[in-house]
Amino acid sequence: MHDKTLSELAAGLASGEFTSRELIQHLLGRIERLDGELNSFITVTSDAALDAADRADAARAAGRAGALTGLPLALKDIFCTQGVKTSAGSRMLDDFVSPYDASVVEKLAAAGSVSLGKTNMDEFAMGSSNENSHYGPVKNPWDLTAVPGGSSGGSAAAVAAGLVPAAMGTDTGGSIRQPAAFCGITGLKPTYGRVSRYGMIAYASSLDQAGPMARTAEDCALLLNAIAGHDLRDSTSVARGVPDYTAELDAPLAGLKIGLPKEYFGEGLDPAVATTVHEAIEVFETLGASVREVSLPHTHYAIPAYYVIAPAEASSNLSRFDGVRFGHRCDDPKDLIDLYERTRSEGFGEEVKRRILIGTHTLSEGFFDAYYKKAQQVRRLIRQDFLDAFEQVDVLMGPASPTPAFDLGAKSDPVSMYLQDIYTIAVNLAGIPGISVPAGFVDGRPVGLQVLGTHFAEERLLNVAHRFQQATDWHLRRPAFAEENA
């Protein structure tokens, strides 16, 4: 059961092959047995999951089953979940039980899905390896000495290891696509504004976006159907109709114009990854697509611009963690300043503190114009690069990450870690959607192909990814770790 995709599981539930309770029990057992090693979950909500499974089975018996009824999934621990600890991977929120549900959580529950729990992540979504978690690093199911990527590392690893068929992630600079690539699964970052951010603990508000992580593009489409749409509680969510994202999955790719940004194939790209990606692109040519080189000339400014804008927003977003109303509070503060200083020093990890400091600095009087304002100008140029490219081609393709998953502990220097996101970060700055699909392996570690489209081109991206998965079997490979001997 744990090898099946969401749509296969849906068929199994519909035909009565198994019940939701049986399915959930099976997966809870796997989590119990495998996750001690993997560390992909922070909280497993077994009782609530079994209750929800029973309700789903009852609904199905009563003929009220929807697209996701009884289907299991997991939520990155950044989505506020009523009555459940929601930590954002931080000591700061180790004791925080959310009194409300995030919009995404609400919608997934309303669609009948069953959450098994909350997945591990880099603290406040800041990181590219899941090593910045208060709850310890997550291991990559393909190689337990490798990182799963980040920040949605727990979600990616849980899906890859067959603990859940799908999970929700968030992507601020690549946090869905890069771990999806590292763990050999499919991850979609929708257009900024496509999915409500209400109840998603904010890292960088103008960049954060929730999206699905699953085995296939088809499953991502099913999940996007459930979570996309305007939300009156999020002013930045876009009032635009939600198509059925599964409708165009099989559309033929003949005539598709693919652009390869030359900046995505240059220095810093692992040659073996380059070869793998080129081979994947050849598959599209056999499907009738044409390929040409394009340029995104401001690509090399993306990381510096991101590391001004994201920390600036983060420094402000994380001010609410002050020990006054919720979350960690230091023992016996002697006065207000002591309360703030010790609470925040103890509650936040190193990377979070680093970004708060960077952000506080770049917003300071005398530096604002040179950093924040300039970065926003750069951001507009980067967005324009993409818009210009999409005048010439339908989609852009390239690697999701310059290397396959690296070893745990390999990147101790923050800047070398930041450079991991070179191919994903500009996408968030531009607000466009991107998807990472499994495209092969290098030394036993998965490689992801990234496909980018213009704003609200999710249907197209899912179609392109789905046709690729019809023609290849990379997404069907399972790590040895997932094969239980028991």
Added chain:
Amino acid sequence: MQWETVIGLEVHVQLATQSKIFSGASTAFGAEPNTQACAVDLGLPGVLPVLNEAAVAMAVQFGLAIHAEIPEVSIFDRKNYFYPDLPKGYQTSQMYHPIVGPGVVEISLDDGDTKRVRVHHAHLEEDAGKSLHEDFHGMTGVDLNRAGTPLLEIVSEPDMRSAKEAAAYLKAIHSIVTYLGISDGNMAEGSMRCDVNVSVRPQGQEAFGTRAEIKNVNSFRFVERAIAFEVERQIELLEDGGEVIQETRLFDPERDETRSMRTKEQANDYRYFPCPDLLPVVLDRAYVDHLRETLPELPADKRARFQNELGLSAYDASVLSATREMADYFEAVKDACGDAKQAANWVQGELSGALNREGLAIQDSPVSARQLGELIGRVIDDTINGKAAKQVFQALWHGEGENADAVIEAKGLKQVTDTAAIDAMIDRVIADSPAQVAQYRDAEPEKRGKMIGYFVGQVMKASRGTANPQQVNALLKEKLDALC
């Protein structure tokens, strides 16, 4: 040396919306602590603000009322600082692109003159909560009911030159916002607070002196007193060869002084940047035009109309237009009696006196505008005289009778205009006052005019105040002169 005072005001007006500026929680005053703070007001992880359209409409109405530019686009910024009653660690405000651009407020001064005070801009922002230091030993309580209440901060140019002008400006703002109904203007409950920027400079000097900002002054009287103290402090300092330092000060009404809170060096760097959770506010012309068309008549227009169309004096027009309630009451009285001057006299005289004695607001007057208007009507049509009218007013005030006519009937106050009846009363008074008649007869004719008062008084007394005084006067003179 002669010193000139320069004053600018930042007035924070709490807008009378039902719910908060970025959440659905109620804004009602006086609830139990933290019962009117929802997840958004508490700044819980993951929550997002949604702008309250009513607050936008109110801000625009204010802008239109002061003839300000209304920019098409305004933008919310975050003002970052830590404080326990500021849940998110930042206040959402408008730093660079406020909703209301430059405008003008006309103030009226005691000498009847008016002066124009320029408004630099007005912006929307959220209020913080309240820190409660008294009730908790060695700890501070935080009440977030007020957190997220919409405020319109109105920033003036440094155009005021005295404490009186500052108070007049504050009153003018108060009057505009209450006329518009966008605030209850209740200063005691904190619905209007102001920060006062004060500096002094030698008379004739163009450059401004260094200013001090006095925070959170919350009454008209305190504004005047705080400025008076601060001006004196600054002048003394300068005359002793010292220097005013730029700082934030606090007014202590109990000691009647201002005290230093923090200097410029200690000032926060608020790290303003555009709030990424809120879209820019874009106002289309039709929306602004619609608000313009539905604006009520404003104090300045009303004052001008009272003066020009109703023929009231500048003073009367100003007093009667000071609040919307006052103006509405006055106009209802005027409509009921048909005489603006009489209505003005009664509202400012008998009615205001009675209200002041009992500490009532005009909207709580036991005598309705219609009752008062009808009463005045009975004076105008000679049914009663002025003295009786005051009796009728008192009766109405105490709820004795539904209207003037009922009281007049019940108390028999109808004026006697029957010549024969008056004749008879006069004859009796003359017959009963031989000594006074003799004095009158012996007096020089030019002194007799004053002496007639005694006889008028006796006749009025005899009539229990109901005789028509003019008639009594004329008939008496005739009869007494006939005796001479």
